[in-house]
Amino acid sequence: TIKHPVKRKKGPAPKMLGNEVCSVCGDKASGFHYNVLSCEGCKGFFRRSVIKSAQYSCKNNGRCEMDMYMRRKCQQCRLRKCREAGMLEQCVLSEEQIRLKKLKKQQEEETARTSAVMTPTPPPEMATLDPQQQEMIEKLVAMQKQCNKRSFLDRPKVTPWPQSQDLQNREVRQQRFAHFTELAIMSVQEIVDFAKQLPGFLELTREDQIALLKTSTIEIMLLETSRRYNPTIDSITFLKDFSYNKEDFAKAGLQFEFINPIFEFSKGMNDLHLDEAEYALLIAINIFSADRPNVQDHDLVERLQQPYVDALRSYIMIKRPNDHLMFPRMLMKLVSLRTLSSVHSEQVFALRLQDKKLPPLLSEIWDVNE
Structure with a gap:
């Protein structure tokens, strides 16, 4: 007798355990197919048989017991067992129905993707600068411009860069070295003037002021150098008119072990495309570094630095809302400056071994004992 299975109610298929x-056939089931729990093999076999109206014949007069072995040997009995198990022909989709179903699914997915593109996501809460931060940034930029303007007025006092290409001429070498050291002196004076105008700097003891300036000056000079880098001609321009490539630095007596890292750092900074406010904030953060040697009041220096760090973070979030890594990248540049500062110390030592004597101001700021 044929056993009529109980039909499963419509609705989502129950979860498989x-x-x-x-x-x-007793194989591991893969889901509910055509109203009955079955494997992929029996599902496909039943569908093909229904669509093709297949006629099978059994060599055993339709008495084969169906299992994973016999399902491949007797298709007539397998089809009979499918029907006995409860597979319904009306549940089988035709080729055209399957094609239309796939097409509909593709259209739904495409519509969903289009909607995701067309529907803007709610913007995240925008960062804002409070009035004090805005005023601080504007003052920093104005202070930098004023310091730079004073240096520009002193430009005629700089020893001219010699036109002679004679690399062996001692006088020519000394002129080039004097040209560079005088530019360095102007840069140091700019940095000192800028630091004295920073809110809180004059609150520090004279010893801490000197400790901060001695160690930060060369790093700020390198920051200022990087903002003057021209990637088109791979050169650095000072006071708008003086441009120098690597060879010019070498002619002035600097070593390529120091020159190459300067240009590499400058290229990296140029890739960040920082504006005047970001440079000014970075310089202020660099000056108020409590971990400098010989600094006594670490807590005060840290408290003075924190407003600049907060302002830079907020400024970057406003200017570059989609670049969440810009703030840590900028701070990492300050770490790179520590390495460059060590290379600079080696360069200063190398100059002492040559016939290069630093001017008193540079000797004092860089702790060179003649």
């Missing part, structure tokens, strides 16, 4: 078997 992982140990179900096919109602037709």
